[in-house]
Amino acid sequence: MVSKSPTNPLVMVAQALFYGLFAVIIGYFSTSPDYHHLDPDTALIKLSFSTQAEPAGECRERTPEELAKLAPNMRAAKTCPRERSPIRVSIDLDGKHLFEGVAPPSGLSKDGPSTLYRRFEVPAGEHTLSVKMNDNVRIADFNHVREEKMTLKPAQILVIDLRKDRGGIFFE
Amino acid sequence: MQRIESFFDEIFGAAANPWRHLGALGFYFLWIALATGIYLFIVLDTGIEEIHASIEYYTHEQWWLGGIVRSLHRYAADGLVLVMLLHILREFLYGRFHGFRWYSWITGVPTLWLVYASGIGGYWLVWDQLGLFSAIASAEWFDWLPIFNTPATRNFLPGVLTDRFFTLLVFLHIGIPLLLLLALWVHIQRVSQSDVFPARSLALGTLAMLLVLALAKPTVSHGKADLTMFSPVLHIDWYYLFIHPLMYATSPGGLWAIAGALTLLLLILPLLPHPRQGPVAVVDPPNCNGCRRCFVDCPYGAITMLPHPDKPGHELARVHPELCASCGICAGACPSSTPFRSMDKLVTGIDMPQQPVGALRAEMERKIAALRGQVKIAVFGCECAAASSRLESGDTAVLNLMCSGLLPPSFVEYALRGGADGVLVTGCREGSCAYRFGTRWTEERLNGRREPHLRPSVPAERLRLDWADRHEMSHLKATLDDFRQHLQTLGADEKRPRAYTPRRIVQHG
Numbered sequence: 001m002v003s004k005s006p007t008n009p010l011v012m013v014a015q016a017l018f019y020g021l022f023a024v025i026i027g028y029f030s031t032s033p034d035y036h037h038l039d040p041d042t043a044l045i046k047l048s049f050s051t052q053a054e055p056a057g058e059c060r061e062r063t064p065e066e067l068a069k070l071a072p073n074m075r076a077a078k079t080c081p082r083e084r085s086p087i088r089v090s091i092d093l094d095g096k097h098l099f100e101g102v103a104p105p106s107g108l109s110k111d112g113p114s115t116l117y118r119r120f121e122v123p124a125g126e127h128t129l130s131v132k133m134n135d136n137v138r139i140a141d142f143n144h145v146r147e148e149k150m151t152l153k154p155a156q157i158l159v160i161d162l163r164k165d166r167g168g169i170f171f172e
Numbered sequence: 173m174q175r176i177e178s179f180f181d182e183i184f185g186a187a188a189n190p191w192r193h194l195g196a197l198g199f200y201f202l203w204i205a206l207a208t209g210i211y212l213f214i215v216l217d218t219g220i221e222e223i224h225a226s227i228e229y230y231t232h233e234q235w236w237l238g239g240i241v242r243s244l245h246r247y248a249a250d251g252l253v254l255v256m257l258l259h260i261l262r263e264f265l266y267g268r269f270h271g272f273r274w275y276s277w278i279t280g281v282p283t284l285w286l287v288y289a290s291g292i293g294g295y296w297l298v299w300d301q302l303g304l305f306s307a308i309a310s311a312e313w314f315d316w317l318p319i320f321n322t323p324a325t326r327n328f329l330p331g332v333l334t335d336r337f338f339t340l341l342v343f344l345h346i347g348i349p350l351l352l353l354l355a356l357w358v359h360i361q362r363v364s365q366s367d368v369f370p371a372r373s374l375a376l377g378t379l380a381m382l383l384v385l386a387l388a389k390p391t392v393s394h395g396k397a398d399l400t401m402f403s404p405v406l407h408i409d410w411y412y413l414f415i416h417p418l419m420y421a422t423s424p425g426g427l428w429a430i431a432g433a434l435t436l437l438l439l440i441l442p443l444l445p446h447p448r449q450g451p452v453a454v455v456d457p458p459n460c461n462g463c464r465r466c467f468v469d470c471p472y473g474a475i476t477m478l479p480h481p482d483k484p485g486h487e488l489a490r491v492h493p494e495l496c497a498s499c500g501i502c503a504g505a506c507p508s509s510t511p512f513r514s515m516d517k518l519v520t521g522i523d524m525p526q527q528p529v530g531a532l533r534a535e536m537e538r539k540i541a542a543l544r545g546q547v548k549i550a551v552f553g554c555e556c557a558a559a560s561s562r563l564e565s566g567d568t569a570v571l572n573l574m575c576s577g578l579l580p581p582s583f584v585e586y587a588l589r590g591g592a593d594g595v596l597v598t599g600c601r602e603g604s605c606a607y608r609f610g611t612r613w614t615e616e617r618l619n620g621r622r623e624p625h626l627r628p629s630v631p632a633e634r635l636r637l638d639w640a641d642r643h644e645m646s647h648l649k650a651t652l653d654d655f656r657q658h659l660q661t662l663g664a665d666e667k668r669p670r671a672y673t674p675r676r677i678v679q680h681g
Contacts, residue, residue, distance in 0.1 A: 014183040019381040022190075026250050027389045031407040035417050037305065040404040048329060050322040106321060117315060117323045155401050159329055172330055 043124045043152035045098075047091065049162035050115040053105060053135035057081035085137040087114040087162070092130040093122060124154040131160055131169050144168040173265050174641040177604060188374040192603030194259035196367040199356070200375055201255065204248035204382065206349065208241045213346070216297070218338040223299045224396045231392060243386030246409075249291050251382070253411040256287060264441075266606075271449040272362075272472065272497045274442035279359040281438045286352040291412040293345045297338070302406050302413075304328065304397035309416035316424035330399045362495060363608070364473045450574070451525040452496035455489045459508045460521035462487030465623055466502035469577075471608035475502060475522075489522055499607035500524040500578030504614070507624045509580035511536070527574055536583065539569035540591045547659040549652070550592040552579050554599035556606040558640040558648045568652065575599070577610030581617045581626035584635055589669045594634045594659040598648060601639045611639055631667045634659070 038044065059080040067075045084105035091099040098120060106112030114135070128149050132142035144162065146169040152158060159172045177191045184190065190197055215238060217226035230238025260280070263269060269277040296307045311324035327333060360366040369375065394403060408416070419427040453466075457480070466489050467475045474495035480486040489502075503509055508521040511533040518530035540550055545567030553560025554576040564570040569592070573579055576599025584595045597618065605611045615637060616622035626635075636655045640648040662668075 011183060015377065018180075018183065019377055022251075022378075023381045023385040023388075026247055026254060027385050029410045030247065030250050030389075030391075031409065035406045035408045036404060037406055037417075037420070038402060038404050042404075044402055046329075048323065048326055050326055112321060115321075115323050117312070117325050155404055157400050157402055161329070 038121060038155075041124050041154050042121045043154065043156045043158065045093075045120045045122055045129070045152075045158050045160065047089065047099065047116060047118045047120070047131075047160045049087070049103075049160075050113050051087070051135070051162050051164065052113045053085040053087050054138070055080050056083040056085050056110070056137055058138065083110045084112070084114070085135055087116070088134040088142070089116065090132045090142065091120075091160070093120075094128050098122075122152065124152050124156065126151050129158075129160075129171070133162055133169060135162070146171070173262065174604065175643055178601065178641060178644065181601060181603075184374065186602035186604075188371040188377075189603060190255075190370075190374060190378075191258075191262070193367055193370050193374065194255045194262060195360075196370040197374070197378065198252055198255045198259060199368040200370050200378060201248045201252035202349075202352070202356075203369075204379070205245055205252065208245035208248065209346075209349070211238075211241050212245055213342065216342070218342055219335050220299075220333055220338060223297070223338055224393065227298055227393060231390070235390065239390050240383070240386045243389075243391040244382050245294075246391040247382050247385050249294065250409065250411045251378075252287060253291065256284070260284075260438075267446070270442045270444070270446040272474075272495060275362050276359060277442055278439060279355070279361075281435060283352060283355045283359055284438075285435075286348060286355055288412060288415075290345065290348045290352055292415075293341060293348060295409070295413065297341050297345055298393050299338070299397045300394035301397055301403035302394045302408060304399070305403065305406055305408075306413055306416060309419060313415075313419055313424045313427055316428060328399060333399075362472055364471055365609075450498040452493045452498055453491045453500070453502050453522050453524055455491055455522050456519055457482060457488055459519055460488050460506075461508070462489070463507060464489075465505040465507065466522050469501055469505040469609065469613055471499070471501060471610075472497050491522070497607055498524065498526075499575040499610060500527060500573065501575060501607060501610055501613060503529055504578045504580050504617070505624065506580070510582040510624075511580070511586040512582060524574065524578065527578065529580065532571065532573075532578075532583070533586070536569070536571055536587060537590060539571070540587060543567055543569055543591065547593040547656055548591060549594050549596060549656060549659065550587040551596045551598065551652070552576065552583070554610065556610075556642075557598060557600040557604075558642055558645045560598055560648065562645065563649065563652050567656075573599075575605070575607050575610040576614045577605070577607065579614055581624055584618065584626055585630045585669060588630065588634055589671055591671070593662075593668075594636065594655060596636050596638065596652060596655055598638050598640055598651075601641050601644075604639075604641055630669065633662060634668070 059078050061077055062079055086105060087103045089099065089101050089103065099118060101116065103114035103116040104110070105114050126149065128147065130147040133144040134142045136143055148171060150171070160169065161172065162169055177189060180189045180191050186192060215226065215230050217223060231242055232239065263277070292306060292310060296303045308325060308328050311328060314320070315323045315325055327337065360368070370378070394406070415427060418430070422430070462477065462480055464477055464487065467477050472495050474492050474497065476490050476492065477487040478490050480488040502522045503520060503524055506521045509529045511518060518533050520529045523529055536550065540548065543566070547567060549568045551560050551563055551568060551570045553570055553572045555572055555574055557576070561570050561572050576597065579597065584597070587595050597614065599611050599614060600606065602611050613622060617624060618626045618635065618637060620626060620628060636651065638648060638651040
């Protein structure tokens with residue numbers, strides 16, 4: 001057993017060794033091993049939207065009797081249902097089905113925005129991307145459609161969004 | 173675990189043994205991270221376009237100051253996670269999560285979350301590809317919970333982020349560590365004389381280690397965050413960011429399940445069946461003179477002082493049962509615990525019902541009176557340390573205490589005056605005491621550095637202290653053999669204390 005004196009060379013060497021080991025453990029796992037998040041030859045398609053869909057029912061004119069029952073400052077001629085439509089989504093890539101789903105309206109009264117977030121890893125290269133959405137239950141078919149040929153670079157991120165102020169479906 | 177700690181004692185000494193001071197080391201890493209963080213905050217430009225460039229500037233152009241400070245900040249934060257996890261493991265292996273320790277264990281759980289929240293936010297601030305990856309992965313994780321009206325991931329779409337985001341990040345990266353400090357303050361509330369700063373040699377050694385690491389492997393950033401591209405390979409910090417690969421290997425819901433289950437497991441551990449704690453200390457008002465020694469020595473702040481109901485101007489100790497560890501260190505601190513008091517039934521100011529000082533005196537008198545042999549030795553041992561009861565023989569009487577800190581120093585002199593030729597006091601190694609200060613206080617009391625102290629007239633050559641953990645029984649036996657030989661050489665010298673209580677020896681003999 002060595003002397004515990006801090007000036008004992010053996011003790012100093014042993015301390016240096018353990019401090020060194022401590023440093024190696026901290027330093028190594030601080031950056032290593034590498035994490036291969038995605039294949040370098042892939043691209044990422046992100047479907048992400050958060051938008052309010054069309055009302056779930058038709059607006060209608062209030063009758064004179066209904067208007068009379070309302071306070072004078074509340075007598076709007078037209079009334080619309082509060083509930084919003086769910087948003088249906090269908091995505092095809094190169095003619096093959098990639099995703100199909102529904103984003104229901106949020107909120108207890110189902111009057112909030114519908115949100116959806118999905119990510120798809122696809123091979124980089126030329127693709128035909130077809131995105132269809134319906135945000136109005138009163139329309140049977142998809143009322144937002146966009147199809148585009150594109151070249152996705154390796155490690156590129158393509159975002160599919162639904163923004164009515166920007167013309168509906170758009171790719172970014 | 174004790175073997176590892178004993179091994180490190182030989183190299184670092186008990187006072188600077190990192191294994192015995194993982195909590196203090198954790199605090200130390202936090203202090204370093206906070207101090208270096210102040211400088212980094214001053215030089216950081218929080219604009220969305222400028223933040224990465226400002227960090228790159230002080231990493232590369234000002235490497236001799238900013239670069240080193242950044243590396244110290246990063247490695248101290250990593251070290252904090254490492255020692256925190258070891259601290260949890262050590263306390264778990266020692267079973268220190270139930271009984272009176274439930275509070276420290278439970279309050280430690282939120283600090284885990286706060287450490288990770290502090291560290292992960294720091295990676296976002298760098299705003300490189302790694303920071304972006306971490307931010308998106310964290311947002312995807314939180315989006316699994318139905319708490320956001322708009323998904324948090326939408327913040328990281330092109331054109332959405334503004335400078336304000338980084339102002340918020342800086343606020344969080346300062347605010348959460350401050351919350352962490354508050355949580356740590358709560359965490360150590362039930363221990364007195366908290367170990368929040370390591371011994372100087374350990375502190376200097378650790379700082380030197382971090383400096384060498386900062387120079388040998390400076391912290392650098394990935395490329396600037398680009399919301400239109402991802403980085404296929406990332407040099408991630410596994411101490412903090414392992415949760416992201418774990419999430420992508422499972423799912424956001426899976427990661428919540430893992431994190432929730434681990435948190436729940438830690439929280440319910442104190443509720444699981446465990447050995448029942450012994451009775452707590454009891455104060456006897458007529459024998460308490462309000463000297464405050466028990467109040468000062470209690471390792472868990474379980475004793476407070478109140479005005480004495482019967483003695484105006486005096487104080488009276490009060491034990492808080494929910495805080496008491498049942499260690500008996502208070503009984504060892506009480507000046508009324510002296511066995512020289514002439515009363516037949518020795519009652520002290522504060523005592524342990526399961527091992528009263530009066531019973532200890534009676535046991536000692538009986539055992540010493542029964543000793544036969546050339547030299548007679550009294551051994552005061554500790555239930556938590558090496559099994560001293562195995563030393564008992566015809567010439568050796570063993571008194572096993574709940575904690576060596578329960579030993580009133582006057583018992584040593586009483587044993588010598590009662591017929592013992594020498595006294596061996598043993599217990600856990602320094603830093604290994606199950607009740608934190610049992611070994612330290614006992615050593616200081618017997619060496620005259622702490623009240624109540626052993627009288628200087630007691631010959632030092634007839635007293636031996638030897639600290640041995642459970643696995644060091646052979647060492648303790650060797651110490652006893654050596655002590656026995658030493659006492660044989662002393663013989664009946666002049667300095668030996670003369671018999672003080674012949675009545676009792678006759679009574680038991």
